[in-house]
Amino acid sequence: MSTSTSTPRVQVKHITKSFGPVQVLKDVSLELSQGEVLCLAGENGAGKSTLIKILTGAIRRDGGEYLIDGQSVGSPTPAQARELGVGVVYQELSLLPEVSVEENLLMGRIPASKGIVKRKELRARAVSMLERVGLTRVDPTTSISDLPLAKRQMVEIAKVLGANARIIIFDEPTTALSDEDAGHLLQLIQRLKTEEGVAILYVTHRLEEIFEIGDRITVLRDGQFVTTGLTSEFTHDTLIRSMVGRQIEALYPQREHKQFGETLLSVQGLHLQGSPYPISFDVHAGEILGLGGLVGAGRTETVRAIFGADPVDTGKVYVHGTLLHPGSPARAVDVGLGLLTEDRKELGILADLTLRENVTIADLAAVSQFSVISRKKEISLFQKVVPRLRLRYHSSEQTISSLSGGNQQKVLLSRWLATKVRVLLLDEPTKGVDVGAKADIYQIIGDLASQGLGIVVVSSYLPELLGICDRIIVLHDFGVTGELPIEKATEESVLHLASSAPSSTYTHT
């Protein structure tokens, strides 16, 4: 780390960047040396992604210097940046799903003579690349789409390494991974650092990971450099404070008078498609119910089925006593259900539409008369809902795609706040969201429950489930394996249920 004698591998100095009127980076500098892991920390919208894109050549900076091995590299194109040894592993992978592992690994440099692929050499090079990341058991001819997500990530890293990357940027690589897979990834990064001397820039929202693998930390806030230092100089609290710029007293809200009212959502004997196990539970007014379980346990499928987004085999869903006929999200919205999806980009935002239009879309009737939308009512609804959310935005007329991920999530949450929602189904509500926005979202969830909404939260992050829920139902293999009141729920007890077999006779109490 202390490489005062040698030149840092990467230096950026006084970088500035604006998009139109919005200045996203202001005088940002950082250094990254060989054989170290530098963690770049900051909230959503702090400018981390923009900085990464400048490093990889995806966008051009407006000002400042960019040096690799002490040499100024100008404004490289993505291809030039790759030549210089800059590789990046994004949270959304760049692999082609329908193409085989080996072809993906060498895409763009497939060994060939006179345009005809040399199969053997392709295979051999792919295998040696896979070995480098410890993927010895993956058949190089399988399609990427047949690999589980964690393996795809490893293939992606093998691809970046195979391109002779000496600087690897990881942009939230563990967001979609289970704890176990994330652990493997961190080990691999550790190895790349110590054994191969790769310089690593690591971006994550999981603070635990920063402390686990980071040698140094650089913090950005609102597009500006805040501080940098050895990881040992930070504690959880000081790191959060420098990222957020304010003290977060309690991540999880304290709800004072918990009073559960009438049953708002009643799920009875719901069989997900092809599942032999019935799922039944009630959610009461003022209650936050958690759905726990491992990835693939059927949690997302359950909330989607309740919302009518996917067909079910059998089962009944009552919202405030009204039977909800399955298969139509429109009817679900009408009776007062709202679903915040896990995959914001594909299943949440309307990217070309404005913030205002994204907020009001689920209940346009409320701002209309005779099907004609009143712009005035729309804006006043927007302004009523949005100030709650610490949303960073310029105008209600900017498109939602110009916001960062956490801010998009807040807009989507306000979409449901703008309706007459009685029951909110929240699927991984803080996925990819920074710690400041997380606290805001928990606070909002708590407030909504206090007002008498029924809330269902799906989360893979156990502290979150334990922190905000009143009751936890655990799923495994598309069936319920148990139910825990929050007083009895611990990480161990939830995990235990998450790996038990579901009972086909399970009835809720």
Added chain:
Amino acid sequence: MASPSIPPASQQPITAKQQTQAEEPRTPISLGRESGGILVLLIFIAVLMLTTSQFLTLTNLDNLVRQVAVFAILSIGQLFVILTGGIDLSVGSILGLSGGVTALFLVAGVPPPLAILIGLAVGMVGGLINGLLVARFKLPPFIATLGMLGIARGLVLLLTGAKTIAPLPNSFTAIANGFFLGLPSLFWILLLVAIVSAFVLERTIFGRYVYAVGSNSESARLSGVPVNMVLIAVYCISGLLAGLAGVLSSSRLGAGIPTAGTGYELQAIAGAVIGGASLSGAKGRVSGAVIGALIMGMLANGGNLLAIDPFFLQIAIGLLIILAVYFDHLQGRTISFARRPS
């Protein structure tokens, strides 16, 4: 239960920054996606005024409006479909079919109002079938409407025996050839269609749903938007407007011509795209579609006046489409404010 719509004020302090945000700064909105089209249009007008004395004559403008009206109506219908991310290749054939059917009924002695209604209904049914194929049977719009292109054209050739259907009653031909308040009646019909369409797209819930479906149909569905209904409706509208264009064509020409409208679908798409509509959906406005159709009409008209080889005009239209989309692409790289002030 307390009203759940808005949470109570948070205990956490709201920073000064957020309060200023709440005041809703007005962003200066540029002329929007149509600005390029308007510019091209103005240049055309200037060039034609400078190079020929005939351009600003009443006869020529009258001619121009008549030429443009049918294309513009088709482009508006096409715009509805394009906004949802779809495409309607069948409008030219549907124009021919409903124009031909209307003429057949007129020749058979059916009173014009009824014959017109039948013609419109034919267009709408064609659109309805397109919509059902796309929404219910999940066919790609390109394929569904390509099929309809063939079916409708074949039908009208069969029904008419591939012969021109004439003569049509004077009361019918007067519709597209008449004047109202000193201007061609086709101008008024186009204006009415454009105003109603613009109002529907920009002011109504249905219009907002159209943009939402085009932006991301699955996100829209999960927000409670009745996506299938919206899709069926836009194809019906496109079919209906193609039917209207067919009736007007027959009226203007005084005959039902079975091959009328051949190739118009591409003109309609070109008009919408030159006017700023994006084929991937959710971007575009009625004014743009009309401007796009006007530009293409003026190219043809100006070419006539200046006695330019019509083959060159085809090349010019081709270049125009490519340039329009290319500049749109360039614009898309800067930060996006919705270029669709609704």
